[in-house]
Amino acid sequence: MTKLGQWLCGLAVLGSAWAALALAPPQLQPPAPLRQALLPLPVYLLVAFGCYSLATVGYRLATFNDCEEAAAELQEHIRAARADLRRRGLRL
Amino acid sequence: AMARGPERVSVLLPTYNERDNLPLVVWLLQRTFTDSGIDFEIIIVDDGSPDGTQEVARQLEKIYGSDKIVRQLFLFPSGTAYIHGMKYATGNFIVIMDADLSHHVRLCFVYSGKQKEGNFDIVSGTRYKGNGGVYGWDLKRKLISRGANFLTQVLLRPGASDLTGSFRLYRKEVLEKLMEKCVSKGYVFQMEMIVRARQLGFTIGEVPISFVDRVYGESKLGGNEIVSFLKGLLTLFATT
Numbered sequence: 001m002t003k004l005g006q007w008l009c010g011l012a013v014l015g016s017a018w019a020a021l022a023l024a025p026p027q028l029q030p031p032a033p034l035r036q037a038l039l040p041l042p043v044y045l046l047v048a049f050g051c052y053s054l055a056t057v058g059y060r061l062a063t064f065n066d067c068e069e070a071a072a073e074l075q076e077h078i079r080a081a082r083a084d085l086r087r088r089g090l091r092l
Numbered sequence: 093a094m095a096r097g098p099e100r101v102s103v104l105l106p107t108y109n110e111r112d113n114l115p116l117v118v119w120l121l122q123r124t125f126t127d128s129g130i131d132f133e134i135i136i137v138d139d140g141s142p143d144g145t146q147e148v149a150r151q152l153e154k155i156y157g158s159d160k161i162v163r164q165l166f167l168f169p170s171g172t173a174y175i176h177g178m179k180y181a182t183g184n185f186i187v188i189m190d191a192d193l194s195h196h197v198r199l200c201f202v203y204s205g206k207q208k209e210g211n212f213d214i215v216s217g218t219r220y221k222g223n224g225g226v227y228g229w230d231l232k233r234k235l236i237s238r239g240a241n242f243l244t245q246v247l248l249r250p251g252a253s254d255l256t257g258s259f260r261l262y263r264k265e266v267l268e269k270l271m272e273k274c275v276s277k278g279y280v281f282q283m284e285m286i287v288r289a290r291q292l293g294f295t296i297g298e299v300p301i302s303f304v305d306r307v308y309g310e311s312k313l314g315g316n317e318i319v320s321f322l323k324g325l326l327t328l329f330a331t332t
Contacts, residue, residue, distance in 0.1 A: 003248055004330045053242065060238045065225025067302035070196055074304055078193075081119040088155050090115055090148075 018042065097208040100131040101200070101261075102183035105191045106173040108139045111148050113192050118152050120197035122160065128201040135162045136191075137177040175271050178264075186262050195259040196302050203261040206297045213294035215261040216286065217301035218254035224300030240321060244283070247329045251290050252298060255283040259301055266294055280324030287332050 001009070021030060022039055029035060103121055107114060118134055125132040136149045146165065153161040166176045174188060187203070189195045195217070203215045218224050220241060226234070244255055256279050262270070269292065274284045289296060 002330060002332060003328075053246075057235075057238050057242050060220070060242070061231075061235050064220075064229075064234045064238065065223060065302075066229075067225045067227045067304065070225075070302035071227040071304050074193065074196070074306075077120055077197075078116055081116045085115050085119055085155075090151050090155065 097211075098130055098183075098185040098204045098261075100133065100183035101125065101185045101187055101204065102178075102181035102264075103132065103134045103187045103189065103200070104137065104174055104177045104181070105134060105189070106137045106139065106177070107141060107145050107149075107191045109141045109143045109145060110191045111141070111143045111145045114145060114148050115152060117191050117193060117197060118156070118161070121200065122156060124198050124200050128204070130201070130204055131183075133160055133162060133181070133183060135164065135177045135180055137164045137166050137173040139173065140165065140167045172277075174267075178267065178271065181264065184264050186264055186267050187260070188262070188267075189259045192306075194303050194305060196304070199259070199299060199301055200261075202299050206299050207261060210295065210297045212297035213263045213266045214286075214289055214296045216252050216254065216296055216298055217257045217259035218252070218298045219257055219301060219303050220253045221298060222300030224254075224302065226303045226305065228305035236318065240318075240325075244325060247325060248283075248287055248332070250283075250287050252286050252296050254298075255286050257301065257303070258282045276324060276327070278320075278324075280321070280328065283324065284328055284332070287328060291332065 018038070018041065022035070024030070030038070105114075105117065110117075114136070121132070121134055136152075138146050138149065146163070149161070149163045153163060162180050164177060164180060166173050178186065185204075185207070187200055189197075189200075199217065203217075206212065206215050219226055220238075226237075229237075240256075241254070244250065245253075248255075258279060266289070270285045270288055273288050273292075274281055276284045286296065
């Protein structure tokens with residue numbers, strides 16, 4: 001199954017469970033406090049996911065390494081390479 | 093049969109206008125492999141560069157020998173240069189990397205070590221873990237990179253931390269199998285290879301790499317790039 005397929009299945013299962021509980025006829029309805037939390041649940045989850053995303057990307061951005069040493073080492077290597085290549089007869 | 097570690101590594105270098113960088117990359121590669129005692133060859137696949145890249149490649153072949161330098165001219169869209177170059181590869185492992193010195197050549201040795209350590213089918217470089225990272229990137233570019241990677245992880249759950257890094261070591265049979273199955277072009281092709289590799293049950297090891305951007309001020313992350321990335325990501329999301 002494709003990733004899209006997995007997401008659609010997951011959403012269908014969760015969505016129908018939520019709808020069954022939220023739109024149940026009066027006799028089968030869950031107790032009032034549960035219903036109050038249940039109805040806006042999808043929105044809560046979306047907002048929670050949004051916050052998680054921002055926090056994660058923000059943290060990863062802040063900890064994104066800057067490779068100073070690698071850049072310096074590269075410059076050294078380039079100098080050595082150019083000198084050696086000239087010796088070996090490379091004409092640029 | 094028991095899988096062997098790298099006995100001979102073929103480095104695939106697609107080039108376009110790399111007259112200045114190509115000799116440096118080749119010099120660094122031959123030094124890295126010679127120092128670590130690993131047999132190697134470098135396959136230069138040029139896309140018809142008008143700046144004299146092919147002439148430089150010819151000189152390098154004279155200096156290092158045709159056992160070590162294989163030159164190919166290939167005038168077709170990106171992504172397919174690898175397929176063409178691979179036909180000439182005589183190694184049992186293949187390294188794919190950029191020819192513009194943004195990838196730290198010395199790491200080819202680290203990749204071989206990592207492969208042996210875990211008997212991996214693929215070793216992938218990651219900028220996002222360990223002491224991996226970048227040099228010469230401004231905040232905007234870093235943000236876009238991290239944001240795009242986050243989206244990729246959420247949608248594709250690929251099991252590798254860096255999908256667009258494009259500095260990798262592949263077992264030759266594994267690369268051949270993946271080339272058959274992958275249909276995207278450009279760097280989405282790089283992403284697709286990892287996704288398909290996981291689906292086919294291949295093992296992937298990771299090595300932190302540094303990506304050094306020497307061309308300051310020239311950001312390749314314009315609106316077009318972002319749109320095409322999103323299109324590619326959504327296509328992979330819907331088809332794999």
